[in-house]
Each structure stands twice: as C-alpha cells, then as structure tokens.
Amino acid sequence: MEQPIRILVVADCSAVAYLVEDMRWHGFDAHAAKSGTGAMEEYADYDVLLLDVDLPDLDGLAVCRTIRATSDIPIIGFTSQPSELDQVLCLEAGCDDCIEKPYRSRELVARINAVMRRVRVTDGEPGRQDGQRLSLGPLSIDSVAREVRLHDRLVGTTRKEFDLLRLLAAEPEKVFSREELMTEIWDHPAEADVSPQASRTIDTHVSSLRGKLGGGGWITTVRGVGFRFGGP
Incomplete structure (x- = not known):
C-alpha cells in the first residue's frame, strides 16, 4: 500500500491546526511546526513543506533559502500579500509555488499533488521526460x-x-x-x-x-x- 505524502506545515497563526486537519482529511500525513527553527530541524522527515513567510522567530524567506541550499524538498510558500513582488520574492527564495492566504482547500491540494508529480518524474518514476x-x-x-x-x-x-x-x-x-x-x-x-x-x-x-x-x-x-x- 502506498504511503501517504508527509507534509510539514510551518506557520504561526490560529488557523494552523485547521490547516493540518484539513490536509489530513484529504489523505495527507500532516504535522505542524510553529517556528522556522523547528522547520529546519524537522523538514528532512517530510515530503512537502508548506511554509508561511511570516514566522515569529525567523524570516520565512530566509528559512526557505537555508533549506533550499541543502535540500530539494518541494516548498509551497504562503503569503498574505497578493502583490506580484511578494510572490516573486517567494519564488526567488526557492519556493516551488506560492499561494495567497486565506487559501482555498481544493486549490492547495491540487498544487501539492502537482508538485509531487513533478518530483516523481525528476526522480525517474514513470512520467514525461523527453531527454531533450x-x-x-x-x-x-x-x-x-x-x-x-x-x-x-x-x-x-x-x-x-x-x-x-x-x-x-x-x-x-x-x-x-x-x-x-x-x-x-x-x-x-x-x-x-x-x-x-x-x-x-x-x-x-x-x-x-x-x-x-x-x-x-x-x-x-x-x-x-x-x-x-x-x-x-
């Protein structure tokens, strides 16, 4: 039986517990880390990182850059700012995708599944890879x-x-x-x-x-x- 995708949710907001439960309801093995420090200590045990750029202890973008320097784990950033600049900063820091808060559940699930499909193709599992x-x-x-x-x-x-x-x-x-x-x-x-x-x-x-x-x-x-x- 295929193991569920393990997700680490890194956020410091009242909705983090709901987000974790929402991801579990959709079949993911989701857990929470309330700080950037915690994320950097735990991320290696997970398949996907959902990272809020607004964290209490560290700059979320700095956390992303630090993790990206040593790991290719898929990272989806959350930003409360809808501006193009904020989303560009997320991507330049190393996020694979960026989504605005408040998020829409079905859209987030679709983005997680999409990034995981790309990871599997890159890692050599069946998928489109033309060698060109x-x-x-x-x-x-x-x-x-x-x-x-x-x-x-x-x-x-x-x-x-x-x-x-x-x-x-x-x-x-x-x-x-x-x-x-x-x-x-x-x-x-x-x-x-x-x-x-x-x-x-x-x-x-x-x-x-x-x-x-x-x-x-x-x-x-x-x-x-x-x-x-x-x-x-």
Whole structure:
C-alpha cells in the first residue's frame, strides 16, 4: 500500500491546526511546526513543506533559502500579500509555488499533488521526460538534468519555472494562451476559466524568469493572448 505524502506545515497563526486537519482529511500525513527553527530541524522527515513567510522567530524567506541550499524538498510558500513582488520574492527564495492566504482547500491540494508529480518524474518514476536538450543562442535547457544555463552559467529555477521555460522554448513560434499554460504547467482543468489569482501566478513566474535570465526579451507578452518564447 502506498504511503501517504508527509507534509510539514510551518506557520504561526490560529488557523494552523485547521490547516493540518484539513490536509489530513484529504489523505495527507500532516504535522505542524510553529517556528522556522523547528522547520529546519524537522523538514528532512517530510515530503512537502508548506511554509508561511511570516514566522515569529525567523524570516520565512530566509528559512526557505537555508533549506533550499541543502535540500530539494518541494516548498509551497504562503503569503498574505497578493502583490506580484511578494510572490516573486517567494519564488526567488526557492519556493516551488506560492499561494495567497486565506487559501482555498481544493486549490492547495491540487498544487501539492502537482508538485509531487513533478518530483516523481525528476526522480525517474514513470512520467514525461523527453531527454531533450534545447539550445537557443546562449540559452541551454537540459530536460534530463533539469538545468538551465545562460552563457554557460547555471541559472537556478524552481520546478514550475523550469517547466514553463521549457514549454515556451520547445515551440518558440507559438503563442501560448494563459489557459494553455495553466493546463500544461499547473494541471488546471482545461474546461475551467482562469481565475485572477491563477493569472497572477503566471505573471509571477514569468516575472521571476525574466529577472533570472537578465531581461524581459526571453519571454514575450502578446497582449490579450498570452506568452511566447522570445530571445535575448
């Protein structure tokens, strides 16, 4: 019998007990840590980290950077600020995904399952892995190693950033709609409308990638339609 996904919830708010129980109700083996210090001591025993960036003892983003320096554990950050900047800071600190508080239960569960599917593919379990290396001028994307290099310099990306960049770069002439991106990268139901929050998620990841690649030209916005791969 497959073991349930073990989740460590790192938060200091009145809702943390409810969040843990909610995750258990959905079949996860969830536990709470009320401080950043506790998270850094316990995270190695878990499969996923749900990390509130507002912690009582340490800066949540600093906790994320510290853990990310030695571990590839999936991290989903919580922020109470809906601004694109706050979400970009989460991603740049090493979070694989970022969600606003108050969260929607079904959306959080979907994001956890999506990031775990990507982990299993990366670790060699059955899934889509084409073994292809894309070379586009000074930019190189290795699908097996899941590495991005620009002018032979390694560019650190989160799982979703890598998947988004690879998808766009694989078909550089194609304009991907927001609906297509949400379906392909975030496993959003194809028939469902893209909510304003989901649309901000795309913008956040695009903005973060542009910053890491040193310019906005690599991903071009086609106003009213979506995005396509550009160039330096």
